[in-house]
Amino acid sequence: MKEILYRDAINEALREEMQRDKSIIVMGEDIKWSIWATKGLVDEFGEDRVRNTPISELGFVGAAVGAAMTGTRPVVEIMFDDLLPICSEQIVNQAARMRYMFGGQTKVPLVIRVPGGAGVSGAGHHSESLEAWFMHIPGLKVVIPSTPYDVKGLLKTAIRDDNPVIFKEHKRLYSTKGEIPEDDYSIPFGQADIKKEGKDVTIIATSYMVLEALSVAETLSKEGISVEVIDPRTLVPLDKKTIIDSVKKTGKVVIVHEACKRCGIGAEIAAIIAEEAFDYLDAPIKRVARLDVPIPFSRPLENCLLPNKEDIIKAVKELLAIR
Amino acid sequence: MNLSNEKLIEMYRKMLEIRYFEEKIGELFVLGALAYARGFIHLYVGEEAVAVGVCAGLRKEDYITSTHRGHGHCIAKGVQLNNVMAEILGKQTGCCKGKGGSMHIADVNVGVLGTSGIVGAGIPLATGVGLSIKLKGSEQVCVSFFGDAASNTGAFHEAINLAAVWKLPVVFICENNLYGITVSAAESTSVKDIADRSKGYGIPGVIVDGMDVIAVYEAASEAIKRAREGLGPTLIECKTYRYRGHSVMEQWAQAYRKPEEVEEWKRKDCILKLRTKFIQTNILEEEKICDIEKEVKSRVEEASNFALQSPYPENEEAIKDIYAEVEMSF
Numbered sequence: 001m002k003e004i005l006y007r008d009a010i011n012e013a014l015r016e017e018m019q020r021d022k023s024i025i026v027m028g029e030d031i032k033w034s035i036w037a038t039k040g041l042v043d044e045f046g047e048d049r050v051r052n053t054p055i056s057e058l059g060f061v062g063a064a065v066g067a068a069m070t071g072t073r074p075v076v077e078i079m080f081d082d083l084l085p086i087c088s089e090q091i092v093n094q095a096a097r098m099r100y101m102f103g104g105q106t107k108v109p110l111v112i113r114v115p116g117g118a119g120v121s122g123a124g125h126h127s128e129s130l131e132a133w134f135m136h137i138p139g140l141k142v143v144i145p146s147t148p149y150d151v152k153g154l155l156k157t158a159i160r161d162d163n164p165v166i167f168k169e170h171k172r173l174y175s176t177k178g179e180i181p182e183d184d185y186s187i188p189f190g191q192a193d194i195k196k197e198g199k200d201v202t203i204i205a206t207s208y209m210v211l212e213a214l215s216v217a218e219t220l221s222k223e224g225i226s227v228e229v230i231d232p233r234t235l236v237p238l239d240k241k242t243i244i245d246s247v248k249k250t251g252k253v254v255i256v257h258e259a260c261k262r263c264g265i266g267a268e269i270a271a272i273i274a275e276e277a278f279d280y281l282d283a284p285i286k287r288v289a290r291l292d293v294p295i296p297f298s299r300p301l302e303n304c305l306l307p308n309k310e311d312i313i314k315a316v317k318e319l320l321a322i323r
Numbered sequence: 324m325n326l327s328n329e330k331l332i333e334m335y336r337k338m339l340e341i342r343y344f345e346e347k348i349g350e351l352f353v354l355g356a357l358a359y360a361r362g363f364i365h366l367y368v369g370e371e372a373v374a375v376g377v378c379a380g381l382r383k384e385d386y387i388t389s390t391h392r393g394h395g396h397c398i399a400k401g402v403q404l405n406n407v408m409a410e411i412l413g414k415q416t417g418c419c420k421g422k423g424g425s426m427h428i429a430d431v432n433v434g435v436l437g438t439s440g441i442v443g444a445g446i447p448l449a450t451g452v453g454l455s456i457k458l459k460g461s462e463q464v465c466v467s468f469f470g471d472a473a474s475n476t477g478a479f480h481e482a483i484n485l486a487a488v489w490k491l492p493v494v495f496i497c498e499n500n501l502y503g504i505t506v507s508a509a510e511s512t513s514v515k516d517i518a519d520r521s522k523g524y525g526i527p528g529v530i531v532d533g534m535d536v537i538a539v540y541e542a543a544s545e546a547i548k549r550a551r552e553g554l555g556p557t558l559i560e561c562k563t564y565r566y567r568g569h570s571v572m573e574q575w576a577q578a579y580r581k582p583e584e585v586e587e588w589k590r591k592d593c594i595l596k597l598r599t600k601f602i603q604t605n606i607l608e609e610e611k612i613c614d615i616e617k618e619v620k621s622r623v624e625e626a627s628n629f630a631l632q633s634p635y636p637e638n639e640e641a642i643k644d645i646y647a648e649v650e651m652s653f
Contacts, residue, residue, distance in 0.1 A: 059481025062447020103419035
């Protein structure tokens with residue numbers, strides 16, 4: 001095992017996959033000279049395969065879809081979730097449903113990497129988390145890794161997948177560290193990870209909120225409360241079994257995500273639990289998420305909107321108070 | 324440009340195929356409560372010279388992206404009439420197993436990457452296809468057909484800019500039929516000649532008489548050659564006209580354009596023009612032309628019968644082909 005930064009784990013996945021398969025290209029804004037996830041790729045793979053694009057999301061995402069239909073495997077970087085609405089026509093109307101509309105004649109092996117998320121004073125146009133939008137669309141897969149190990153293993157699977165994948169990274173995770181194997185590995189889609197086992201309450205969290213949930217689990221363990229933390233890792237496909245098994249064990253669930261609460265991924269997960277594991281619940285399902293407002297610039301304002309450790313602890317304790 | 328008589332006759336036959344095909348679809352639609360053709364259908368009648376003139380310059384392995392008014396492009400590029408007709412009628416034997424319909428006809432075996440329900444959407448796709456071709460180093464090209472209204476979308480501008488910057492083997496064919504649904508180009512488009520927009524991207528822009536299949540063929544062939552040689556994209560504007568309404572359902576056709584205007588364009592009809600040429604230059608006798616017309620008509624009738632007699636897809640088809648290599652169950 002070796003220790004690696006989240007962003008370097010992305011870089012390793014890209015590099016190793018590009019070495020393996022010449023049809024893989026990466027494209028996006030400012031990726032050639034990036035010091036982040038695509039760092040140094042142009043030196044190894046050249047400008048044909050590592051392409052700076054104009055600031056023209058609809059155009060280059062559309063081009064990536066066309067390229068994916070005809071034998072290329074593009075990995076596109078979109079700088080922020082907030083830019084996804086610009087190109088969602090091509091993602092939603094074209095990439096996602098082309099195979100279906102054409103009766104299975106085409107495949108669209110396309111990965112759209114998006115380092116999104118709030119908490120970096122990005123204000124109203126550089127802070128969104130739109131995974132729920134894309135979870136709603138048949139034909140897309142949605143991946144949202146929280147650790148260096150997961151991001152590398154899942155990105156490899158995303159690149160090898162023959163379907164369009166929305167790959168949600170998080171800016172606040174880029175400088176986090178974790179261990180990964182020295183050797184090649186990948187992580188299948190549809191396998192949630194139990195980040196910490198526990199028996200009193202289940203916290204289902206995604207992306208940066210997994211870190212907050214783990215921190216909560218540690219704090220509460222000192223009070224004798226045993227928290228189980230589950231990271232679905234992929235939202236489409238979603239590993240319902242791991243979630244429901246945990247509900248059966250604890251009977252109490254808190255779902256935590258950074259995106260707005262209304263119609264967020266928590267709504268879907270809560271509905272699944274209500275439909276399929278209602279009898280095992282000992283208390284109502286709780287959701288801890290951002291208030292349904294845009295992200296403000298000013299730091300205290302931003303902080304007061306985003307879910308944090310205290311919010312999660314409060315939710316857990318409220319559940320435990322119900323007998 | 325050297326166009327053999329044989330090739331000209333083939334082009335005539337294709338234009339007729341499209342004309343009769345579209346008229347047939349129109350018939351199938353207006354059967355009212357018994358309508359065999361349903362949904363949103365946009366007929367290509369009047370514009371046949373564009374699809375045929377362009378595709379006559381393409382090879383089987385070349386690609387096209389198309390529009391909501393795309394039956395003609397598909398037929399011209401070589402999709403079988405039977406399968407196009409069956410697709411438009413939602414039958415299992417359609418090229419997309421009935422799941423696409425008129426606005427989503429594709430046949431990748433002959434390079435047809437889909438008609439489309441979103442105006443302008445095929446243009447960036449074509450740019451990406453051009454990127455694939457360039458990366459593979461093959462000699463293919465991709466043609467993107469779109470209308471005058473699509474040239475007002477961001478997709479048009481972004482895709483052409485990108486194709487120009489990356490010098491991709493793409494030919495952009497604007498079918499300027501003067502109206503986006505009911506809105507005239509004069510009301511909606513900042514330039515009289517859409518070809519002028521090529522200047523903004525530093526690529527050649529060509530205006531061509533879209534009612535003249537030979538003129539279209541020559542202009543397109545030049546652009547296709549340029550693309551194959553790695554010299555980058557061209558924008559060709561074909562001045563053309565649709566004789567029918569925007570869609571087969573259109574009830575307001577007379578409100579936004581005068582009958583005289585329609586009649587004036589019909590006098591320039593592409594099929595009539597080539598037919599007259601055949602007779603005047605002794606390429607074909609009237610009798611032979613009539614034989615071709617009869618033959619094509621019966622071919623279209625056959626396609627219609629094939630489609631009408633084909634079964635609808637089984638319900639199971641509704642949950643297939645959502646993901647590659649993933650099966651769903653009800």
